[in-house]
Amino acid sequence: MLTITGRSQPTCDGFTRRDVLRIGALGAGGLTLPQLLAAEQRAGIRNSNKAVIMVYMCGAPPHQDMYDLKMDAPSEIRGPFKPIKTNVPGIEICEHMPRLAKMMDKLIPIRSVYGSPSGAHDSYICYTGRPKPGEPRGGWPSVGSCVSSVLGPTQPAVPAFVGLAPDAGHPPYGSPGLPGFLGQGHAAFRPSGPVGNDMVLKGIDGNRLNDRRRLLNSFDRFRKHVDASAEMAGMTTLQSRAMDILTSSRLAKALDISDEDPKTIAMYGKGDPKKHADGAPLNLQHFLMARRLVEAGVRVVTLNFGRWDFHSNNHSELKNKYLPLWDQGVSALVQDLHDRGLADDVSVVTWGEFGRTPKINNKAGRDHWPQVGGALLAGGGMKTGQVIGSTDRLGGEPNDRPVHFGEVIATVYKQLGIDPNQTTVTDLQNRPRYLVDGKWKPMKELV
Secondary structure, eight states: OEEEOOSSSOOTTSOOHHHHHHOOOOSGGGOOHHHHHHHHHHHOOOOOOOEEEEEEOTTOOOGGGTTOOOTTSOHHHHOSOOEEEOSSTTOEEETTOHHHHTTGGGEEEEEEEEOOOSSOOOSHHHHHSSOSTTOOTTOOOOHHHHHHHHHOOSBTTBOSEEEOOOOOSSHHHHOSOOOGGGOGGGSOBOTTSHHHHHEEETTOOHHHHTOHHHHHHHHHHHHHHHHHTTTTTTSOHHHHHHHHHHHOHHHHHHHOGGGSOHHHHHHHOOEEEEEOTTSOEEETHHHHHHHHHHHHTOSEEEEEOOOOOOSBSHHHHIIIIIHHHHHHHHHHHHHHHHHTTOTTTEEEEEEOSSEEOSSOOTTBOOOEETTOEEEEEEETTOOOSOOBOOBOTTSOSBOSSOEEHHHHHHHHHHHTTOOTTTOEEEOTTSOEEESSOTTOOOOTTTO
């Protein structure tokens, strides 16, 4: 919570030194931001300009209707969609994703992702690469939390890990990736989640709080005053870093897309910002914010997109809304990263927790299918323009080159400059834990 109120020795904006010292409480249980930063400092900080944007497709998308169409299967399995050619000979994807088809040389569809422990909806395996059963006390930490622990922030004013997921009716759909046994010191900074709801500035009502420019101006006036009056001098280094994050214009500007070129904003589009049932919004502006955040120095950005749990009306939902928006958002992000010279440094990973049943049910939907699913990767200096893996004729089982979630996560770490099979983080029993299960290595096809 950010609360700027008080009584004694007010500044020109009505803020007191006591108020400055109270800024924080971003973590659970009243843990203050300086305490979070202290935990981060103990973990060690290293320099790197690499980053990852991970998109969790809440509820699990139908792999056989997107990147792995089965035209030789019976109609009750293949569905009504047809494949189209891409700009890479031999690779075809769904007809309702024409933008992605035109940039397949910049993409990597994976058609044989496996490893989901059950058919239960949970973002856990997407953000950790590990199943929940058998997890250590506290749980496995997500990629963002591990990167925060191992590398730390690129600069004090920018958190290492930002999650753009708003709260959802089904909590795993709203999770940005949990810190697990690493604790709240390495949890995601969530500007559109609980942190955003807890930010309260004296004299700014709800309508003005929604105006990021006025919020930024208020922060800047406050910061200038405390700097000029030397009231920061009595604060610890970590409290000063907390102030850096909460009052620096760098993070606020990254989240304010109004200064973007109108053509760039139009390229991304707006999408549908309202929440879908118990899932996440189809907010295309989150893709743009993600690019702006990594450009500002954030190492890991996660965003949750939609609710792909189509037990009924699967193909009409995909055709009329989901696939056109997905096609626009992902293609805009990938193209933008290339245009800005960020493609070699920023890895993009998009996926859900499992696949969908080969057979279409009597409600025109596809049900849960943990046996196999798909993913789409881009950037990060990876070898793009290729398909990894395949499924059988019905799209129900991995065939050639099964790819475990953990292999993709290991590859992400590798592209961030971290050796996933040698680097460890410490659990609650003070034992070192490798970032991925030892049997999973970075994918040789990609690095």
